[in-house]
Amino acid sequence: MQKEKVAEKIGYIGLGIMGKAMVENLAKAGHKINVYARRQVSVDALETNNIEAFSSPAALAEASNVIISCVSDTPDVEQVLVGPQGVIDGIQANSLVIDMSTISPESTQNMANQFSQAGASMLDAPVSGGEVGAIAATLSIMVGGAAEDFARATPIFECLGKNIIHVGASGAGQVAKACNNLVAAQTMVAVAEAYLLARSCDVDPAKVRDALLGGFAYSRVLELHGQRVLDENYVAGFKTKLHAKDLRIALKSAETKSIKMPGTELSDHYLQALLKQGDGELDSAAMAKVILENT
Numbered sequence: 001m002q003k004e005k006v007a008e009k010i011g012y013i014g015l016g017i018m019g020k021a022m023v024e025n026l027a028k029a030g031h032k033i034n035v036y037a038r039r040q041v042s043v044d045a046l047e048t049n050n051i052e053a054f055s056s057p058a059a060l061a062e063a064s065n066v067i068i069s070c071v072s073d074t075p076d077v078e079q080v081l082v083g084p085q086g087v088i089d090g091i092q093a094n095s096l097v098i099d100m101s102t103i104s105p106e107s108t109q110n111m112a113n114q115f116s117q118a119g120a121s122m123l124d125a126p127v128s129g130g131e132v133g134a135i136a137a138t139l140s141i142m143v144g145g146a147a148e149d150f151a152r153a154t155p156i157f158e159c160l161g162k163n164i165i166h167v168g169a170s171g172a173g174q175v176a177k178a179c180n181n182l183v184a185a186q187t188m189v190a191v192a193e194a195y196l197l198a199r200s201c202d203v204d205p206a207k208v209r210d211a212l213l214g215g216f217a218y219s220r221v222l223e224l225h226g227q228r229v230l231d232e233n234y235v236a237g238f239k240t241k242l243h244a245k246d247l248r249i250a251l252k253s254a255e256t257k258s259i260k261m262p263g264t265e266l267s268d269h270y271l272q273a274l275l276k277q278g279d280g281e282l283d284s285a286a287m288a289k290v291i292l293e294n295t
């Protein structure tokens, strides 16, 4: 007899820039979403009505069998998933937790073990593509965890992204994401240095960007952030404080593995300079501001 397919009851925690867009896309795909946000204003900002709000992650977990989190940093994920009144306090047997935040691979593995002991499972599924990709449902999703959990989550991922890769075991998605963010940060430094050189030689950086976009130096960073820099528009898609957090994760892993990443250290230096001057809420493309203004 064919096993009846049960529709997943999806719970979502964290309705920031990324979470809001992801919830809207899940709702567009026909899912009713259970949500938890620590501030009511974040729930009120949702455009869809096809939601039910819960007062704690534990209460949300009791009413859901797939629970997605997308909050800021490692301690935040630990708080909402395994802290007091966290998801683990309400988790149902065979539930699947999917953490789409960008956090430490080591902490991810610890939490996955805790959920396994509670009869549930966990995937790490950080994303790349920014707010634009989250809204357009074209995110790149890097997944760590068991193959059967990846298969279960794939129809959900397909509502959110396009490039969905099962990278490896628990934590592997977060390692891939650390790699992604160090490439993006170092590319941003290169774009800013290119503009600096162009400007110093009385050449229009906008024309340089146009020329580079059609050649080997093309990148999404040059295309999107390169334009932001020309417009001096640093309204956050991806906040400086979050990108700095991500490079810390990468540098911590490098330290643990006794490898050196001087390029990542240099880009971290620019992000830290922004944080010091109180610009943590600006888009991380503002690294170019430091390079262009202070060099």
Ligand code: NAP
Residues within 6 Å of the ligand: 014, 015, 016, 017, 018, 019, 037, 038, 039, 042, 070, 071, 072, 073, 075, 076, 077, 079, 080, 100, 101, 102, 103, 127, 128, 129, 130, 131, 237, 238, 239, 242, 243, 246
């Ligand atoms: P954001 O706009 O700052 O949103 C974070 C959300 O998490 C906020 O709604 C915040 O609630 C909530 N939150 C944080 N800590 C919490 C806690 N301890 N308990 C309950 N809720 C908590 O950040 P975002 O840009 O959506 O990023 C979310 C995650 O995605 C981060 O890990 C980030 O690195 C990653 N990411 C972001 C981008 C991007 O382009 N934005 C791209 C890829 C990956 P409040 O509103 O109450 O503070």
